[in-house]
Amino acid sequence: QKEVEQNSGPLSVPEGAIASLNCTYSDRGSQSFFWYRQYSGKSPELIMFIYSNGDKEDGRFTAQLNKASQYVSLLIRDSQPSDSATYLCAVIGNKLVFGAGTILRVKS
Amino acid sequence: EAGVAQSPRYKIIEKRQSVAFWCNPISGHATLYWYQQILGQGPKLLIQFQNNGVVDDSQLPKDRFSAERLKGVDSTLKIQPAKLEDSAVYLCASSSARTPNEQFFGPGTRLTVL
Numbered sequence: 001q002k003e004v005e006q007n008s009g010p011l012s013v014p015e016g017a018i019a020s021l022n023c024t025y026s027d028r029g030s031q032s033f034f035w036y037r038q039y040s041g042k043s044p045e046l047i048m049f050i051y052s053n054g055d056k057e058d059g060r061f062t063a064q065l066n067k068a069s070q071y072v073s074l075l076i077r078d079s080q081p082s083d084s085a086t087y088l089c090a091v092i093g094n095k096l097v098f099g100a101g102t103i104l105r106v107k108s
Numbered sequence: 109e110a111g112v113a114q115s116p117r118y119k120i121i122e123k124r125q126s127v128a129f130w131c132n133p134i135s136g137h138a139t140l141y142w143y144q145q146i147l148g149q150g151p152k153l154l155i156q157f158q159n160n161g162v163v164d165d166s167q168l169p170k171d172r173f174s175a176e177r178l179k180g181v182d183s184t185l186k187i188q189p190a191k192l193e194d195s196a197v198y199l200c201a202s203s204s205a206r207t208p209n210e211q212f213f214g215p216g217t218r219l220t221v222l
Contacts, residue, residue, distance in 0.1 A: 088150050
């Protein structure tokens, strides 16, 4: 079992729709959770972090954390073509581990 | 505020050759990270420095990889000798003491080993 698992995608959504990206992790002691966006050929960019169970909203982005289910998600509302990228989930337990990422394609 | 600087941006070498990458973190950031990102995978932490001390190098292949951060500012990652499977993007990131979990990444060095 991988430490951080993501569906590789691609996830295709129409412009203006909600994109839902999911991530599960294996280390039950994990405390910090991050979402990074990575455009093709570029380096990762931090877009959200969450430490507590529940939802955290920042503009069009909402991170959701459920520690009991070992599940973290990212919702992108009003998706734009510029949101097309790979979204990496990262988890800190005893070390920082990244998932392989989900490719998101927003079609105009 | 200047971002994380890395050089070179691209490097092509033959297997068994040596290569070195350089990173200058954001000014004032005490923590520096080196990651390896193979195509289609997420970044894998190779080594983490806190000032000039090593915090975590558990995933660094120490038989061929070495890294140093002598003055607690910039850092060098070396591979000697390189193997075909070392072809990847090498990313450097840094974070501050105030927000240690928020890492800022440099543009990366794309290494191709032939």
